[in-house]
Amino acid sequence: MNSILIIAHAPLAHALRQCALHVFPDCEQGVVALDVQPNVSPEETTATARIVLEQLDTSHTLILTDVFGATPCNVAQRLADGVKCRLISGVNLPMLLRTVTYRHEPLDALVQRALIGGTQGIMQVAITAPQNQVRKKNDSNYYDHQQ
Numbered sequence: 823m824n825s826i827l828i829i830a831h832a833p834l835a836h837a838l839r840q841c842a843l844h845v846f847p848d849c850e851q852g853v854v855a856l857d858v859q860p861n862v863s864p865e866e867t868t869a870t871a872r873i874v875l876e877q878l879d880t881s882h883t884l885i886l887t888d889v890f891g892a893t894p895c896n897v898a899q900r901l902a903d904g905v906k907c908r909l910i911s912g913v914n915l916p917m918l919l920r921t922v923t924y925r926h927e928p929l930d931a932l933v934q935r936a937l938i939g940g941t942q943g944i945m946q947v948a949i950t951a952p953q954n955q956v957r958k959k960n961d962s963n964y965y966d967h968q969q
Contacts, residue, residue, distance in 0.1 A: 824925045824932055825852050825880040828913060829871060829898050830888035832857035838886075841915055842922050849922050854878065858894045868897045875901055882906050882929040884921060884936065886913035908933050916943025 828835040835855035842853050856874055858867050875883060885902055887895040890911040902909035908929055910917070920939025924932055 823852060823880060824882045824884055824927075824929055825854065825878040826918070826921055826925060827871075827875060827878065827883055827885045827898075828853070828855045828887075828918070829858065829885060829894040830855075830913065831892070831894060832859050834888055835894075838913065838915060838918050842918050845919055846922050849925070851879070852925055853918075853922060858897065864893050864897060867893065868900050871897050871901055875907070883908075884925075884929065884932055885909045886918065886921070886936070887911045888913055910936055910940075912940060914940050914943055916940060 828838050830838065835857045839853050839855035842849055854874060856867075856871055883906065885898045885907060887898045887909065888911070889895060895909075895911045898909050898911075901907060906929075910933065917936050917940030920943075921932060921936045924935045927935065
């Protein structure tokens with residue numbers, strides 16, 4: 823089974839991991855988080871990330887980071903070899919949940935599932951629901967949707 827390493831600006835990595843554990847309590851060993859602190863140098867963060875990556879008990883790892891070009895992504899780029907360890911930037915919760923769901927699949931398939939989950943999780947939600955509409959006081963249906 824693949825492991826998932828989240829490297830993001832503090833406290834996002836641990837918050838995303840906690841969300842994943844809320845939905846999938848059994849994924850505790852397979853999902854690891856590393857919060858990048860603002861007062862820690864990129865070199866020190868890279869060293870910590872290498873240790874975390876070495877301690878994972880799997881042969882393949884998917885690293886998820888928050889922002890391309892920022893320190894977490896730059897650190898992850900130093901770790902990802904493209905074969906045993908792959909990297910995706912722009913992590914969101916739908917991406918992470920999809921990744922956890924399919925973490926048993928081959929790494930290449932997992933990368934595709936993560937990308938699809940991340941993009942399908944982004945949508946504009948219509949505000950046409952009745953509770954979001956402005957009503958006039960003389961409207962006969964003024965109280966229809968109040969609880």
